[in-house]
Each structure stands twice: as C-alpha cells, then as structure tokens.
Amino acid sequence: MLKYCANLTMLFTEVATLDRAGLAAQAGFDGAEVLFPYEHTAAEWEAALNGLPLALINTPPGNWAAGDRGFAAVTGQETRFRDGFLRAAALATRLGAQRVHVMAGVAKGPQDEQTYVENLAWAADQAPELGLTIEPINSDDMPGYFLNDFDQAGRIVDDLARPNLGMQFDLWHAARIHGDAAQVWARHRDRVRHIQIAGFPSRNEPGGGGFDLTGLCADLESRDYQGWIAAEYRPARATVHGLGWLAALKSRAKLIGA
Secondary structure, eight states: EEEEEOOOOOOOOOOOOOHHHHHHHTTTTEEEEEEETTTOHHHHHHHHOOOOOOOEEEEOOOOOGGGBBBBBBTTTTHHHHHHHHHHHHHHHHHHOOSEEEOOOOBBBBBHHHHHHHHHHHHHHHOOOOOOOOEEETTTTTTTBBSSOOOHHHHHHHHHOOOEEEEEEHHHHHHHHHOHHHHHHHHHHHEEEEEEEETTTOSSSSOOTTTTOHHHHHHHHHHHTTOOOEEEEEOOOOOGGOOOOOHHHHHHHHHHHHH
C-alpha cells in the first residue's frame, strides 16, 4: 500500500506549524514531512506529531533570508555543512524520520562538485542507517542552486554508489527543469527514494500538467515502492478543501486491493 505524507511547511498553513500534523492525520495522510524543523525542539515535534510518522526533513539551510540554501556543495563551508548534517541526523533519528534531504547550496563549477561529492560520501558513511536524498531544484525557483539537473543528480548517485543515498523526485521541479516529467521519471525511477507531487504549471493541488498520477502509482505498486509520496504544493484554497486528489488515489488503491 502506497503511503502519502503532507508537507507541513506548505500545507495547512491556516494554523500554526505545530498544529498542522493533527490536521494532516485527520485529513487522511499517513505521515508528514517538514522542510526545516529547527525552529522548534525535538520534544515539541514529538508532541505535535503524536505518533504520525515523519518521512523526511532537510538539512539546515543557513540564513535563508540572506540567500543561503544549504552548504553541501559550497567550497570553504565544509565544517558548517558537517555540523548542520550532524544536527539534522540527530533530529531525524530522534523523531524517526526515514530520510534527510541534503541541500547542496548556491555554488557552481568543478571544485564545488568535488566538494559536494566528498560531503555526500562523508554524510552517507557518517549515518549509514539513515536514508539520504539529493534533489534537483529548478533555477527559476532557486537561482544559483548547485544541483539543478536530474541527469547530473543521477550521475552523482551512481558514482558514489552508497546504499543509503538516492534521488528525490519532485514532479514540479522535474517538469520545470526538463519539460517532460514523465521522461525524467522513466530515466531515474530506479534511483528514487522519495517522491513529491504538485500540480503543473501552478504548483497547486496535484493533477494535470500532462503527468499521469494514477500511472505513477501503478508503477510504484508494481515495483513494491517502500518510500513516501509527499504532497508538496501551494493549496489554491484552504488545504482541507482541496484534497480530492488524495481521496481519489486512496480509493483507487482500495479498489485494486479488493
């Protein structure tokens, strides 16, 4: 059975952050993901989640307002990256998060790629029991972000060949970067460990944009996908009023199971 998690950074923003997990559970989500959980203590998150599984968190980005987007590929910031990674790994372990998305940061060029590869290898070896992902992000949403191509990400994952390192397939970013998200999925699905979905081109509720979500689900079920499908989008209205897509995908699964 496929598992769906709500991105608590982007969904249920009608209420305070720590109140969103309860709404996600009530709405039928199986779990949650949080982009940057560092403004609250682990104890506060444990109480807020109240047993709801946590699928993924990101490494600390640094000063977001000043333009920081992580440090894994930023030459000269190796210590800052590694300190942040250890913080993320400790929090993920305490909260039972299955994966940590390692943010590359704003960088470019061969030297920064070498830094990125070395930091990813270090992180994967430092936390062998923790799943790690890397995610290409489109340059319009995040100018200067180092990892901005799925083929580049696939090459890095293959070269490192760490069993706990894989790709993050974000439908929105795949479509923005390469135009045809379905082709990106076909090329890289065997490397994918975490999935995020949104509608295209609006990044509102999932569906449309020429991408077959039911086909994706069928493909995942046929391959016994054990990861999560995360709802990472900007609701066009109150979150609870736009969850027809979730009910439809879950109903489809029940019909197939029957």
